[in-house]
Amino acid sequence: MTAELPVPTWTWRASIRLELRALGWMLGVTLPTVTVLGFVVATAAPALGVGLVDGTWWSDALNAVVWAVYMAVISAIPTVVGAVVALPFTMVLGLLMRPVRHRAVHVVATSLLAGTLAAVPFLFVSDAWVLATPVVLAAGAAGALARHGVFRRADRAREARPTTIEPAAAVDLGA
Numbered sequence: 001m002t003a004e005l006p007v008p009t010w011t012w013r014a015s016i017r018l019e020l021r022a023l024g025w026m027l028g029v030t031l032p033t034v035t036v037l038g039f040v041v042a043t044a045a046p047a048l049g050v051g052l053v054d055g056t057w058w059s060d061a062l063n064a065v066v067w068a069v070y071m072a073v074i075s076a077i078p079t080v081v082g083a084v085v086a087l088p089f090t091m092v093l094g095l096l097m098r099p100v101r102h103r104a105v106h107v108v109a110t111s112l113l114a115g116t117l118a119a120v121p122f123l124f125v126s127d128a129w130v131l132a133t134p135v136v137l138a139a140g141a142a143g144a145l146a147r148h149g150v151f152r153r154a155d156r157a158r159e160a161r162p163t164t165i166e167p168a169a170a171v172d173l174g175a
Contacts, residue, residue, distance in 0.1 A: 010094035014150075019083045019090055021146035022114060022139075026079055030138040030145070032068035038134050039064040075135070078121075082139075086117045107147045114143030
């Protein structure tokens with residue numbers, strides 16, 4: 001879709017709003033979802049997750065939910081710090097993407113930026129792929145969902161306001 005973009009001039013306020021939306025998506029949806037999916041894969045493939053399978057499906061489901069909540073709680077502070085650190089990068093990306101008209105390019109660029117910035121701290125820790133993979137996937141998805149949400153919100157606001165103003169009908173006062 002190549003319609004008019006919601007922010008013709010990118011501002012710090014737009015960057016902060018995008019970061020807050022991504023933060024909400026990350027902690028509320030994408031990180032718990034990726035954690036549960038990772039746990040399900042680990043329990044379905046015992047070679048990947050030794051010791052996670054105890055034989056009952058309800059205990060595995062309960063463990064997945066507990067791990068999702070646990071990951072969201074322990075990730076809250078690092079995620080907020082990461083959002084603050086990512087703010088200048090989001091601002092620069094927004095400025096660089098102003099001439100680009102395709103919304104999909106904006107969404108993909110935001111997703112790649114979020115995933116890349118989430119992966120940077122894990123570069124310095126050996127064998128951190130078990131934690132890095134869900135965090136990077138969740139951050140990329142959160143960035144994409146947040147950017148798409150900005151477009152969706154702008155579309156709704158554009159549809160709500162009238163596009164043309166109809167002239168008032170002439171009133172005959174001579175009768």
